[in-house]
Amino acid sequence: MSALEHILGPRPRLTLVVEASRVVEIWVDGRAPLIGLHDYDWGETDRHASRDAEGFPFTPINWKGPAWALGLSLYPPEQEDNPMAQPALKTIPIERLHISKLNMRHSRKTPDVSDILPSIREKGIRQTLLVRPEGDGYGVVAGRRRFHALQIIAAETGKPVMVPCAIMEADDDAAAVEASLIENVARLPATEMEQYNAFGKLAQTGRTVDEIAGHFGVTDLKVRRILALANLSSPIRALYAKDEIDPETIRALTLATKDQQADWLALFRSETERAPMGRACKAWITGGTTITTDKALFDLASYEGEVTADLFGETGVFADADTFWKAQSAALAAKVESYIDAGWRNVEVLERGKYFASWEHVKRPRTKGGSVIVEVRHDGTVTFHEGYITQAEARKLETRARPGDDTEAADTKPEMS
Template sequence: MQPLLVRPNGEGFEIVAGRRRYFAASKVAEEQGVAADEMLLPCAVTETGDDAGAMEASLIENVARAPMDELEEFEAFAKLLKQGRDVADIALTFGVTELYVKQRFALATLHSRIKDAYRDGDIRPEDLQLLTSATRRQQKEWIAAFEQESDPENDEAEGAPRGYRLKQWLFGGEQIATGAALFAIEDYKGEIITDLFGDASCFADREAFWTLQNAAIARLRDELASKGWKVSVLEKGQRFQAWQHVETPKEDGGHAFIEIRDTGEVEVHEGYLAHDERRARRNSEGADEVTEPRAKPELTKAAENYLALHRHAVVRAELLSRPGVALRLAVAHMVAGSPLWNVKPDPQWADREEIAATVTASRAQAAFEAERQSVLQLLDLEAGYLGTVTRGNGEPYWGAPVFARLLALPDGAVLKVLTLVMAETLAAGSSLVEAAGVVVKPDVAGAALHGVSGRQL
């Protein structure tokens, strides 16, 4: 059905494209007892001397048969370049941009040891592309660090940098990526350092960047304030610690915090109030309601401790005969935490954005998110700072309201909440995930990640 492509070669012809089809047909003829000289296959003949055209046809067929990786594409393009094709011709032939072809030609600058590491699967395509920006000296340093990784006697070797560390190592920790800018790039008049792949463009003039960025942060602050937020701008490099705050609506005094990182990135955290400030606010609100000074307690600290311990003992003993109440109390602890409970939702951190995207697009994640919203409505709660039901920060004010809400729910609804919270706090990559998987026997194919088959999972 698909003719072989051949060209004259002395007294006969040689196959340019279709060698696998030829051998497959020969195998069929052999199995059916047909002589080789009686097997006829349709052929198309190329013009004599058109070596570039023949090579182009062969490469195109290989690309259609199986996608080539970066190095294979570079080698294929290089063969055509040697045959007289220019960048524009190669791009047109393979349906790619001229920049794409130039990016592949940039791989020619790589040391052979780096290419071998890629072929062996020791580095990812992104790292291969980044290393094209490395000088010969940097490439040699990277190779030396890479070879130390496989040295069993060198326990202190840090290994060759990859991913974000590689980008920092190549371009320096002082560089600021253009993606961090809050302002229009056109407003920056300095030099922008970029590689051929366009994955690592940075501002060369840090002072000019921060002048523009600080002005943009001031505009952002004013914009938030105009919306009614009380805005706190953190010092550059100071991280916003969500666990030290409780989510609080704007109407109840919640702040908006602007976090400025040393990398130039800016992140806004809306609707938070520090624990200490919230307690002080509640105490002052309670004090306003008191018309007469409260009498000092007659109990000493020792007496208070005596009563607290006996109250604790009585309630604890009573719980033994009230499993329904204990169940709801346990779930309230899991949701809100306590000084003795340290329950955290799994953050589902991904090493790469591509991985995070596939998890988000999975059927399993979509089903889980739908159930989570149902439980939040059931408890009449807003999602936590990770978007979860589980708070994980031991906020004492959440426990009692959650417990009260659970007391009003039937056992089936409480178990629904318990199941969701248990799933949220199941640690990714742990042995218990494996053990639970063996027990529940999930339909992996039906809940597979986007673009990943159940067999691969």
């Protein structure tokens, strides 16, 4: 036992639980500790803080972006597979910096930095800005508030300000978006539309719902709910971003068809009528909906039910929904068989009212094992999404693929609901 241990007692024992080369649990003397990160440099610990208060040397730590919420990277720098883990460190004149469009808060108003400004005036910044080459300068991906604080100081002093930065690869948009979202979600509560924009960009690069959820410490359901905003028209998303539509109404509108959204928007903008909101909006979308004749997959001449003329519209209205759905289902089953006969590997008919989660799928042609996914809405609309497989299926097919092997997975029985 050392002299210090005689005075202070035995040093606490830190236990790291490792799975698949990642730290998944941290214990100190058998208990889960409160963990505080005092600084990080996106690559190495502070070179000047080489020893702790007791004189023990710090151990260099290589942080990985996705592990920021909990763990450490166990790989040496040369084996790091994350472009955020070992960026180049450089001091850059502040006039060469700007907020990157990939920063999830780039379009927001100038932030309040009164809480960090006194400290930065006195000590400067110890936490580097994360930037990427953009045009003639560098775009700030993470560190927007620190950047604005430094701009204020530069204006106050009139002196050149050199900013410590970690430089990412210029062509890795996915990692840049991920870094911005990690910092903002962990530090300040972002709006759902900001999360939608960032999650959507990651989904477009091939990140799965599970991967996005794992990176940011949220549930799969949370990610799916945010990505469901992709089903909304641009004008409705814009209204939600301005807080003119409440969350309950926006969730109901994700279930609506494009025509229903257009009708709702017309009511919202009307000076004489009111658009349904909240629960009333969901009921308006899913219940008591009139089904017009333009939704039919079958020949109206052979329809045995009653059709009511709409004197104010261009289409008729089916008088009885049950009779319509019986005829529509029969026509849909025949359409499914025609897809199978045409050589499609699988045809999946979604449950009525369930939307097609495009962000969980990738395009794949029929000749490469693509499927047809059928979306059936409550108003009778049927949409056939041709040539898709799930991201998980795509990875399995890529793993199984061998040079010269053109075989595909066995046909799957079509699903009807």
